[in-house]
Amino acid sequence: MRWFFFLLTLSHAMSLPSKNLSQNPLNIFILAGQSNMAGRGGVVNDTNTGVTTWDGIVPPQCQPNPSIFKLSAKLTWVQAHEPLHADIDVAKINGVGPGLAFANAVLTKDPNFGVVGLVPCAIGGTNISEWEKGKFLYEQTVRRANVALQSGGVIRALLWYQGESDTVNKEDAELYKGRLEKFFMDLRGDLQDPLLPIIQVTLASGQGPYINIVREAQLGIDLLDVHCVEAKGLPLEPDGLHLTTQAQVRLGGLLADAFMESMPSPMGVSRTSIAAHRGFSNFVPYFFIASLSILLFTILTFI
Numbered sequence: 170m171r172w173f174f175f176l177l178t179l180s181h182a183m184s185l186p187s188k189n190l191s192q193n194p195l196n197i198f199i200l201a202g203q204s205n206m207a208g209r210g211g212v213v214n215d216t217n218t219g220v221t222t223w224d225g226i227v228p229p230q231c232q233p234n235p236s237i238f239k240l241s242a243k244l245t246w247v248q249a250h251e252p253l254h255a256d257i258d259v260a261k262i263n264g265v266g267p268g269l270a271f272a273n274a275v276l277t278k279d280p281n282f283g284v285v286g287l288v289p290c291a292i293g294g295t296n297i298s299e300w301e302k303g304k305f306l307y308e309q310t311v312r313r314a315n316v317a318l319q320s321g322g323v324i325r326a327l328l329w330y331q332g333e334s335d336t337v338n339k340e341d342a343e344l345y346k347g348r349l350e351k352f353f354m355d356l357r358g359d360l361q362d363p364l365l366p367i368i369q370v371t372l373a374s375g376q377g378p379y380i381n382i383v384r385e386a387q388l389g390i391d392l393l394d395v396h397c398v399e400a401k402g403l404p405l406e407p408d409g410l411h412l413t414t415q416a417q418v419r420l421g422g423l424l425a426d427a428f429m430e431s432m433p434s435p436m437g438v439s440r441t442s443i444a445a446h447r448g449f450s451n452f453v454p455y456f457f458i459a460s461l462s463i464l465l466f467t468i469l470t471f472i
C-alpha cells in the first residue's frame with residue numbers, strides 16, 4: 170500500500186513542469202486571426218490629422234506576468250507585454266488584444282497551471298482565403314508553432330478570431346464555413362494533433378453586411394472540440410469594427426472560461442491520458458508509472 174502512494178507521488182512529481190521554465194514554456198497557445206485578435210484596443214485615429222496611435226493604457230488584467238511568455242517575431246521566448254502583436258502585425262498600429270488578458274485569467278483560475286507561452290500569429294485585415302494551407306499566413310503559423318514546440322511544451326489550444334473581412338461579399342460569406350473547417354482540419358493535421366482544442370470568437374462586427382452569415386458559419390462548425398466564445402455586444406471603438414481595451418479584457422476572460430471548461434478534468438487522469446494519446450512524450454512516463462501503480466495496487470489488494 171505504501172508503495173502505491175510512493176509511486177503515485179513519484180508519478181505526480183514527474184508530471185510537474187521543471188522550475189526553470191523560461192527555457193520551457195509548457196502551455197502553448199496559438200493566437201491567430203485578424204485585427205481583433207492582434208489587438209486594436211486603445212488605438213485611436215485622430216480624425217483631424219489621420220494619424221493613428223495607441224493610447225498606451227494597459228489594464229491590470231493585461232499586465233506582464235513572470236509566467237507568461239510570447240514567441241517573438243525573431244522566434245525567441247520573451248516576456249509577453251502589450252501590444253502583444255506589435256512585432257508580428259507590423260503594418261498596423263497595434264493595441265490591446267485578448268492574449269494577455271486570457272493568459273492572466275487562466276493563471277488566476279489555476280495558479281498551478283504552469284508557464285504560458287503565447288504564439289501570436291494574427292494579421293489585421295486578412296480574409297479566410299489568406300489562411301488557407303500553402304499560403305503565407307498558414308505556413309508561418311505552422312512554422313511558429315513548431316518552433317514553440319521545440320522548447321518541450323504542449324499546444325493547449327488555438328485561439329482564433331477572424332471573419333470580419335469575409336462579410337463583404339455574399340458569396341464569400343457563404344463559402345466561409347467550408348473554408349474555415351478546412352483551415353481547422355489542415356492545421357490540426359499539420360500540428361499532428363487531430364483533437365487540438367480550438368476556441369473561436371464569433372464576430373462582434375464586420376467590414377461588410379453579411380456578418381450574420383459568417384456568424385452562423387462559425388456557430389455551425391461541425392468538428393469535435395471547437396468551442397465558440399461570443400463577442401457580439403462587447404463595446405467597440407468608434408470605428409464600429411474593433412473591440413475596445415475593456416472589451417478585450419472581457420473577451421480574454423471569456424476565452425479563459427471556455428478553455429478551462431474544454432479541459433476534461435483539472436489535472437486528472439483523463440487529461441493526462443488524452444495528452445499521452447496525442448503523442449506528447451513528456452506525459453508518457455507519467456502515464457506508464459500511473460498504470461504501474463494501479464497494477465501494483467491491484468496485486469497488493471489481492472495478496
Ligand SMILES: *[C@@H]1O[C@H](CO)[C@@H](O)[C@H](O)[C@H]1NC(C)=O
Nearest residue numbers: 187188189190191192193194
Ligand atoms: C535557467 O536556464 C538558463 C539557461 O540554461 C540559465 O541561464 C538560468 O540561470 C536558469 N534559471 C534558473 C532560475 O535556474
Ligand SMILES: *[C@@H]1O[C@H](CO)[C@@H](O)[C@H](O)[C@H]1NC(C)=O
Nearest residue numbers: 214215216218219220221408
Ligand atoms: C483614420 O481616419 C482617416 C480619416 O477619417 C482615414 O482616412 C484613415 O483610414 C483612418 N485610419 C485608420 C487606421 O483607421
Ligand SMILES: *[C@@H]1O[C@H](CO)[C@@H](O)[C@H](O)[C@H]1NC(C)=O
Nearest residue numbers: 295296297298299334335341
Ligand atoms: C482575400 O484577400 C486577398 C488579399 O487581399 C485578395 O487577393 C482576395 O481576393 C481576398 N479573397 C476573398 C475571398 O475575399
